[in-house]
Each structure stands twice: as structure tokens, then as C-alpha cells.
Amino acid sequence: MTHAANDPAAGHLAAADPAFAPLIARIGPCTATPKPREPYEALVRAIAHQQLHGRAAEAILARLAALHPGPAFPQPEQLAATPDGALRACGFSGSKIAAIRDICVHTFNGTVPTMRDAASLPDGELIRRLVAIRGVGRWTVEMVLISTLGRPDVLPVDDFGVREGWRLIKQLPVQPRPKELAAIGEAWAPWRSTAAWYLWRASDEGKKIKQSN
Numbered sequence: 001m002t003h004a005a006n007d008p009a010a011g012h013l014a015a016a017d018p019a020f021a022p023l024i025a026r027i028g029p030c031t032a033t034p035k036p037r038e039p040y041e042a043l044v045r046a047i048a049h050q051q052l053h054g055r056a057a058e059a060i061l062a063r064l065a066a067l068h069p070g071p072a073f074p075q076p077e078q079l080a081a082t083p084d085g086a087l088r089a090c091g092f093s094g095s096k097i098a099a100i101r102d103i104c105v106h107t108f109n110g111t112v113p114t115m116r117d118a119a120s121l122p123d124g125e126l127i128r129r130l131v132a133i134r135g136v137g138r139w140t141v142e143m144v145l146i147s148t149l150g151r152p153d154v155l156p157v158d159d160f161g162v163r164e165g166w167r168l169i170k171q172l173p174v175q176p177r178p179k180e181l182a183a184i185g186e187a188w189a190p191w192r193s194t195a196a197w198y199l200w201r202a203s204d205e206g207k208k209i210k211q212s213n
Contacts, residue, residue, distance in 0.1 A: 007029055007030070008191075009030065009152075009191035009194040010024045010030065010194070010198075012188070012191050013188055013194065013198065016187040016188050017188075019169045020169070020198065022169075023169050023198055023201070024198060027198060027201045030197050030198065032146075032193070032194070034146070034147055034148060034149065034150035035148060036148065036149075036150070037073075038073075039113060039114070039115060039126075039149070040076055040103060040104075040107045041073045042144045042147075042148040043103050043112065043133070043136060043144065044079070044100055045057075046136070046140045046143060046144060047100055048060050048061050048064075048092070048096070050140075059091070060090050063089070063090040063091065064087070064090045064092075067086060068082075076103070076104040076107045076108065077104075079100060079101075079104055080101065080108075087100070095135065099133070099135025099136065102134035102135070103133055103136070106130075106132070106133050111129050111130070111133070112129070112133070113126075113129070118149060119149075123151055123153070123154060126141060126145060126149075127145075130144070138158065139156055139159060142154050142156040143156070145193075146193045146196065151193060152190060152192075152193050153189055153190045153191065154192055154193045154196070155181070155182065155185040155192035155193070155195060155196055156196055157178040157179075157181045157182045159196070159200075160203075161199065161200045161204075162196050162199045162200065163175040163176055163178070163181055163199075164199075164202075164206065165200060165201070165202035166181060166184075166199055166202075168202050168203065168206045169199070169202050
């Protein structure tokens, strides 16, 4: 019995395109678990991770937390009052400092909603609001929607791994363009976040095969 038979999302994807079925059988059930956080915190963390290895970004965030000891992530009021020099000492670049300050401003004015308020806002409205922030693009917001807010139907078509995963499972010579994949992915609704997770796993498989050759 395949995992698709026991999971509505996997079953839907396997039915929408047979190429998903062997991938789902190999990988097993989707184990993605959102980490609930305030959107403000999720955005600051996302900025820290931009263009950095995960461990390096986490080290920067640990130094940031050390500036404001306590069980909670530093609040926007605290970050807004933190001098640039202290943020640079944590490892943030000038552009990332500017982005963090803009996140704080947009949190104060309500553009960045609380987690409670975000629950009542559709994906499109959250994307529209948050891409207005300096340094925050659509992909970053989509990662927050999937990983923090647990939205089930988000397909980040600009993501290299998602497009590469589709290329691999369909044995295509080149990756689809974002608009092409968006059109293809309409058949995967309302489980496009799960589709993205499986396509990331397919991309990971491809990397391992390359490394072993």
C-alpha cells in the first residue's frame, strides 16, 4: 500500500500527475511541521537567512538574542532601538539592517499582522502586504506562509528546488519557467504546499545522485 492511499494530500497529488506516485512511495509521508511564530519574528529570521548557510544565519540570530536576554525573541521595539553597530557586530549587513528596521516600522503601523490577525487573512492579501517591506520578496513571504503559518496551498514557483524537483520527476531537459509551473500546479490545489515539499525532496535526491557520480 502506498503512502498516497492513506494521505489525502499525497493521494490528490498522485492522482493529479502520476509522476508524483513513485516519489511519494520513495519519500514516505510529508513530515513538514510548521513552527508557529509571530510573522514579525518569522520575517526577521528570514532576512537573517537570506544568502547564508543555515548555521551561519542561526549564529547571527543567537548573537542577536544575546543582546536582549530572555525567553522571547527580541520585540520590534527592542530591535528598533538597537544601534546599527550592535546589529553589524551580530553579523547583519547594512542592507539586512535596513530591512530589519523596515520590518519594525511595518509592524508598528500594522502592515505586518499579528499571528492572530494573520489567521483571518488570505494568502494573497498577506503577500500583497508583506512584499511592500524592504528586502522582503514574494518568495520570502511564501516561505513564511508555508513554514510559519502552515498554509496548505502555496506553491513557490520562483524557488529553484521546486522547479528542479519537477524537472527531475518529469525527466525534462530544462526547468519549467515559474509561470509554466504555476499553471501546471493549479491541478495540485488545495495541496500545493505539500507538492512543494515533495519537489524539494526530489531536488535533494538529484543532488545526492550528482555527488555520488
